[in-house]
Amino acid sequence: MNDVVRPVMQDAVAAAPTRVDGRDKVTGRARYAVEHPVEDVVWAWPVTSTVAKGRVTEIDASEANGTEGVIAVLTHANAPRLGETDDAELQLLQSDRVAYRGQVCALVVGETVESARAGADAVRVRYDEAEHDVVLDARHPAMFTPEKVNPGFPTDTSIGDPDTAFAVAAVQLDATYTTPTEHNHAMEPHATTASWGADGTLTLYDSNQGSTGVARVMADLFGLQVRAVHVISEHVGGGFGSKGTPRPNIVLAAMAAQAVGRPVRLALGRQHMFSLVGYRTPTIQRLRLGATTDGVLRSLVHDVWEQTSTLDDFAEQTAVISRMLYAAPARRTTHRLVRLDVPTPSWMRAPGEAPGSFALESAMDELAAACDLDPVELRVRNEPDVDPESGKPFSSRNLVACLREGARRFGWEQRDPTPGVRRDGRWLVGTGVASSTYPARTAPSQARMSIGSDGVVTVELNAVDIGTGSRTALTQIAAEAMDLPTDRVRLRIGDSTLPPAMIAGGSMGLTSWGSAIVKGARQLRELVGRRDGAIPEDGLEVTADTAEEVRAVSGYARHAFGAQFCEVRVDADTGEVRVPRLLGVFAVGRVINARTARSQLVGGMTMGLSMALHEEGVVDVQHGDNVNHDLAGYHIAAHADVADVDAMWLEEHDEHLNLVGAKGIGEIGIVGTAAAVANAVHHATGVRVRDLPIRVDRLLGRG
């Protein structure tokens, strides 16, 4: 069935097409949301709350209004009224209620960004402050069971009697892991240029991961027909999930433009991004693994506690990974949520799998030690024949092949499992492994394809390239499907007036868009074929829609897999951790462009390394926000932290996925990395760090 041939490596990367928009980007020709030339444009800057809970009692804008260049100050008292949508975070300046520290409570419009910002500094806001509650605690009395977990999974699942199976298991592991608040920080902040036409239409240059939905939400908020809203997202500088839905910037820019009758630009500041664009909830995760002495799981229980805001319920699907990664006859997963006076958490690269894999894959490492088994072998012994919860066969599942190939390339076989015994001078040296997985999904998309009498094919769909290389890969898919060289293909994406398409999210952008293009190409070629290749003067056009194919119930469980191997060195005197080697081997179906694919996987692993060692929103219990809310205080991995990070993949043919045969690679790279690092740290030092990030003070003086 599964046809694993060989790892595809450097040759494939070297042979892959370079980015079609690379020159535009490095020369500055590529325009981002606030770079499009617009006449008579002004700027807006938000004022954010300095209490975490309460009501705004007074906004004194007199000094701000007197600031040179300030045109208007919008507050809940004078801002345009908005229509209803599902996202309460977008009901901006609609009430005096403060739900978290850093919430928008006024907006200053100025002739320049400097004057808007100076005006914002001059706005005085008074509050009736209430006592806030911002600390996640598994025993919080307000913990509740959410209706579902993101994006629509059941909250809890249970098979068999996991408690009894655990109680009688020969080997028991019961451990609690935590991950902190983590923040999305794309290079380009969330940004919009908004302008209203004389005919009441709204044009928005916006930085987002998919403008089809953005246009719909904006239409609802401003009481417009969707066709009266035009969202252009030609180039987007990253998102990681935080741009998957419209964010306050676009709503505020449109409101401001309406209020002052001029186009408005709004680019959030880096500090705003700590409260206004979503973040990954902190998690508390309890893992109970019961196994036989030879490491075969009899019971697997994964309980999760996490937070949301008082505005909206967002429940990260943290335990969902434990529903499918390993076999166990008795199993349970649960999610509990508490509403705190904090911003609403949201999507951040691999929501669910990223924090969930830290707990599950750390626990598997602990179980391997308890069973005196090699951690690769332990995983192999718990490989399921079918998807453990649904009973469906996997469309392809090459986790074991990834583990074996990774072990071989990494030099795992000589590994002495004893922790804390390898030294190189003052360095303690260790290695660790973890599995990676991510769902392989496809969403309905449409593509309009036309061929001109010159034989040039034009492909139009509202895909978006957020820096990953989609524009390049889609051009390749279209060229291949039409059997034309890439220079005979014109691709138009990033515009809400184009045929609607999936967002660049959930690792399903390329698979969804590519499927629509492949289907469209088939239709177009058939049309051309019916005319014996004769293309009329005004060309031929088709529009393909994959809704039917996508919604057809699949008999297969579809997931991508991988294995990550890590070497760490820990300074015996200081607890400093260095990661000289990180290797990921993945099985992700067909890879369209080896160059950009490798970049995605290495990027995900680097972000996972950052999650392992650095990233931590530190809660300021007294004030209700993060103590650290800039990139000086919120550390991400810097160049010196990232040494030899390499990613490769096995050639995998899977007929049961989608028309492209690909699984999507945007997120799997971050899944498992933190556990691989923590497991390596344990191997190096004997210290099991169950709380991320792995800081100096969590290692010093232990072990």
Place this chain on the structure above:
Amino acid sequence: MKAFEYERPVGVTEAVALARRAGSRFLGGGTNLVDLMKLGVETPDLLVDLTGLDLAEVLEQPDGALRIGATVRNSDLSANDAVRARYPVLSQALVAGASGQLRNMATVGGNMLQRTRCPYFQDVTKACNKRVPGSGCPARAGEHRNLAILGASEACIATSPSDFAVALAALDAGVTALTTEGEVSLTVSDFFRLPGDEPQRDTNLPPGALVTALTVPRLDWATRSAYRKVRDRASYAFALVSVAAAVDLDGDRVRDVRLALGGVAHAPWRATRAEEALRGGPATEEAFSAALRGELEAAEPLPHNGFKVDLAHNVAVRTLTELTGVPA
């Protein structure tokens, strides 16, 4: 950011005179001041840009001291041949700070006068006795994992952020400054101060004084010196703890030693008690450890920064053992 005036004097006398104007601030490379202006922590009415002054030279003095002009860039000083050869600790400390881009901009005078990175100091929506005297200190009951363990006060537990200053403290360097009254000289140890009940004062520099030069005295055995910094990532982070050390060995005994700790106090912490304990004693790991334990008896850690006591001990002992070639 508030609007401000900008002057670029060509002479030190003019610069000092401009500084008498209300709300004036000297501007070096701007790598800290401009950030603080963006944050609203600093709201100057006038910036007096010093980079046009003739203060950018490193000169070897007749007595063997090194005189470093205040507007010498950090990267230039770290690459200076005399510094690298004679005071490795100084070059290493400079390179341990910030990023290449920042070091290219930052002046050494500005480095000495940079403000604490305590998160409460940098957030104008929260109280801070250093920023607004008498407003309170939320750090003591709040987030203080990277704040002071030595010499702090009820009013302030901020730490000095400079790496460079820790090395200068170990080298007994001096600071020369100019006021309208004339020139003043301070040792680095007298230049920095502990917070006491006036945490708004980082230094003992008279108001309006312009730092014109730093003087590093001749110290031949500083060739055996090193700076070691421990931080939350491999680069581009402030010290959790750092150590500047120089050792003069007489066989297997310590003839003389200099030791200063960074990241632990409101000022570079010259470990005089440890130095005294070590001087004339054996150069052994046990002796180093005992000396550091003695020095750190004065530590008053808070709930989240107690790890710094062991960390300071370990890093200092490690640095001394490596400098003296004591087998680990």
